[in-house]
């Protein structure tokens with residue numbers, strides 16, 4: 024894939040973001056969280072652009088050519104490549120929060136099962152877990168961390184509207200699940216975003232275990 028950059032974006036900046044995305048994706052794939060080409064990843068480049076994974080690539084085997092530039096309307100910039108089918112969910116985060124610089128979306132088994140199990144409630148309420156403190160802004164296990172579960176759809180504007188409605192109601196949002204699909208989370212840099220993702224994977228696993236044990 025050939026990527027031409029606007030004069031305002033240094034190649035070194037784009038390449039550093041592409042490498043960070045590819046390295047993180049390889050780690051997440053090794054954990055089994057990105058099966059069968061699923062999942063997508065991005066990093067903000069500047070106020071108007073982000074680097075994002077090309078659609079359909081295996082996320083465990085990404086190189087620089089598998090990451091492309093988009094504007095925050097989701098259009099490809101300087102390339103014929105096709106950005107992630109879920110680009111609108113990434114650009115929504117960058118447009119709403121200028122301080123957010125990385126978005127990770129994965130499809131682990133735990134995330135997928137939890138999304139189905141809690142879809143009826145529309146939300147998973149995490150309470151009493153020390154690891155909630157891995158989420159920026161949470162300082163005690165006594166807090167309640169709400170992870171909404173939105174119905175899945177192939178029509179991205181519908182998903183964007185559901186997320187906008189949650190936020191417009193003034194509710195905090197650090198991550199969400201999509202029913203039968205996976206999780207989205209974000210942060211001010213890749214390390215914070217990866218920490219959020221790892222914590223949420225762990226916490227969702229704990230909730231699933233508790234449900235099983237209580238039912239037995």
Ligand SMILES: CSCCC(=O)C(=O)COP(=O)(O)O
Pocket residue numbers: 059060061062063076077078079080106107108109128
């Ligand atoms: C084969 S997984 C279905 C699409 C999906 O949910 C996903 O995360 C990957 O889509 P992309 O276009 O970003 O490769």
Ligand SMILES: [Zn+2]
Pocket residue numbers: 061062063109128130204205
């Ligand atoms: Zn997906």
